[in-house]
Amino acid sequence: MKLATWNVNSLKVRLPQVLEWLSIAEPDFVGLQELKLDQDKFPLDAIQAAGYQAVWLGQKTYNGVAILSKIPAQDVVLNIPGDDDPQKRLIAATFDTPLGPFRFVNVYCPNGQSLDSEKYPYKLAWFDRLTKWLSDELKTYSNLAIVGDYNIAPADEDVHDPKRWKDQVLVSEPEREAFRRLLGLGLTDSFRQFDQPEKSFSWWDYRLNAYKRNAGLRIDHVLLSKPLADRCHGCVVDRAPRENEQPSDHAPVVATITV
DNA sequence: ATGTCAGTCAACGACTGA
Numbered sequence: 001m002k003l004a005t006w007n008v009n010s011l012k013v014r015l016p017q018v019l020e021w022l023s024i025a026e027p028d029f030v031g032l033q034e035l036k037l038d039q040d041k042f043p044l045d046a047i048q049a050a051g052y053q054a055v056w057l058g059q060k061t062y063n064g065v066a067i068l069s070k071i072p073a074q075d076v077v078l079n080i081p082g083d084d085d086p087q088k089r090l091i092a093a094t095f096d097t098p099l100g101p102f103r104f105v106n107v108y109c110p111n112g113q114s115l116d117s118e119k120y121p122y123k124l125a126w127f128d129r130l131t132k133w134l135s136d137e138l139k140t141y142s143n144l145a146i147v148g149d150y151n152i153a154p155a156d157e158d159v160h161d162p163k164r165w166k167d168q169v170l171v172s173e174p175e176r177e178a179f180r181r182l183l184g185l186g187l188t189d190s191f192r193q194f195d196q197p198e199k200s201f202s203w204w205d206y207r208l209n210a211y212k213r214n215a216g217l218r219i220d221h222v223l224l225s226k227p228l229a230d231r232c233h234g235c236v237v238d239r240a241p242r243e244n245e246q247p248s249d250h251a252p253v254v255a256t257i258t259v
Numbered sequence: 260a261t262g263t264c265a266g267t268c269a270a271c272g273a274c275t276g277a
Binding site: 009010012013034036060061062111113119151205206207208210246249 | 261262263264265266267275276277
C-alpha cells in the first residue's frame, strides 16, 4: 500500500504532471496540497479517468487540499472540526483496507512567512488546534497516517544550509517544538525510519537555481501511527516530477506499507 | 537584498503569497 503527499502548487497548471505521475507511481492514497482552485473547479473527470476517486476542499487562489484514492472515501472531514478558519487546509477520510479502517489525514500547514509576521503566531496556533484534534482521532483510529506540507524542517539535517536558515521561518525552534508535539501523540516520521541519502529534501525554491544546487528543505512528511509504522518498509522523496518542465516547487514523498 | 513562479484584478503590468 503506497501513501503519498505532494504539494502541486496549482492543480490547474500541474494536472498533466499529476496524471502522468499517478500512472507511473501508482500510489493507493495521495494527499495533494495547494490546489489553488475553487471547489467547483476541481478536475474530477480527469482524475477519475486516471482510475482514482477524489474528495477535496477547494479555495480560490490559495490553499486547497484533496485526497485521491483507488477506493471510496468515508467519514470525510473538512478542516479542523470546530474551527471557523476560512483557510482550506485539512481534509481527512477513512478507507476500508485489508488492515481494517484506515484514517488518512492530509494537511497544508500554514507557512508563517517570517517570525515577525502575524502569520507566524497563526501558524503555531493552527498546529495547536491540529494536535488537539489529532489526539482524539488517534483514540478512534489505530491505523492513521497524516501526510502533507508541514512547512517545517524538523532538524538541521533537513536543511541544506542550517547556518543560513538558523531561526528562520520553517526552521525556528517554536515550529520544531510544534512538530515534536505532533510526534509526541505517538506518530513516526516515516522518512527517518530508514537510512536516507544525506541532503534529502522535498522542496526547493524556484529562485536562484535552488534545485540544481540542491538548496532545499525537507518540509513534506508522512507521519504514521505505531501499527502503520511497524508495517512501513520504505519512504522516499520522488524527485522525478521536480525535474519536469514547469514543475511544482515540491516533490512527492511516498511511503510503502505492507498489507 | 534578491529572485521565480502562480493567481488575481483588471486590463498586460501591478500586486500578493510562497
